[in-house]
Amino acid sequence: MYGIIFTFLKEYVEERHGGNETWRTLVKATTGQEHKIYFPVVDYSDEEIVGLAQTAADALGLPLPVVLEDFGSYVGPRLMSFYPMYLKDGLDNSFDMIIHAGANIHDAIHRHNPERKPPHLSAQRESDDVLIIHYHSHRKLCHVVRGIVRGLGERFNEKLTIEETQCMYEGAKECIIKVTKS
Numbered sequence: 001m002y003g004i005i006f007t008f009l010k011e012y013v014e015e016r017h018g019g020n021e022t023w024r025t026l027v028k029a030t031t032g033q034e035h036k037i038y039f040p041v042v043d044y045s046d047e048e049i050v051g052l053a054q055t056a057a058d059a060l061g062l063p064l065p066v067v068l069e070d071f072g073s074y075v076g077p078r079l080m081s082f083y084p085m086y087l088k089d090g091l092d093n094s095f096d097m098i099i100h101a102g103a104n105i106h107d108a109i110h111r112h113n114p115e116r117k118p119p120h121l122s123a124q125r126e127s128d129d130v131l132i133i134h135y136h137s138h139r140k141l142c143h144v145v146r147g148i149v150r151g152l153g154e155r156f157n158e159k160l161t162i163e164e165t166q167c168m169y170e171g172a173k174e175c176i177i178k179v180t181k182s
């Protein structure tokens with residue numbers, strides 16, 4: 001995964017879990033390096049980012065999925081502010097944002113740099129208040145997806161219920177996430 005996601009993880013740990021001291025401790029415990037810097041456009045191993053999240057989960061005494069989901073809720077709105085060039089006019093609610101990300105943004109990122117391997121994501125409205133998201137990735141980060149959805153809901157002041165109706169961790173080919181707006 002590209003370094004920018006590590007930058008977001010660093011910001012997340014610093015903002016929500018005790019500042020730069022905590023981040024340095026996590027990096028040292030995971031990589032053995034005291035002052036490792038992640039460069040945004042360098043590709044790092046997927047294991048390393050999950051390793052950092054696992055070390056954070058251990059330190060916080062929380063299950064890894066909980067930490068990944070909380071990180072997702074931080075990163076959803078952050079992706080929007082960091083990549084304004086991938087947005088379009090009229091994205092004023094989470095459903096349109098997620099549909100646009102699935103239909104256009106990740107593909108555009110991959111086209112721009114084929115080395116980048118964003119997930120396969122698609123989303124369709126089942127009705128005005130129900131969105132069905134299909135997610136597939138070898139990284140199996142459906143907990144991050146759920147968090148991103150939650151974070152976007154908060155960003156747009158919406159009340160969302162998120163339910164994973166099918167999951168790769170239970171042997172399915174892809175995860176399906178149903179989002180209901182109330």
Ligand code: HEM
Nearest residue numbers: 001002079080083098101116117118119137139141144148
């Ligand atoms: C402003 C909107 C978005 C932008 C600019 C964006 C961009 C990106 C980028 C740059 C990556 C890293 C790819 C790599 O390092 O190869 C990524 C990964 C990811 N994105 Fe998005 N994304 C957006 C919205 C979303 C949404 C709405 C979801 C889900 C609802 C999502 C789910 C994910 C997940 C789970 C990953 C981790 C990689 C994986 O699962 O394989 N993204 N995204």
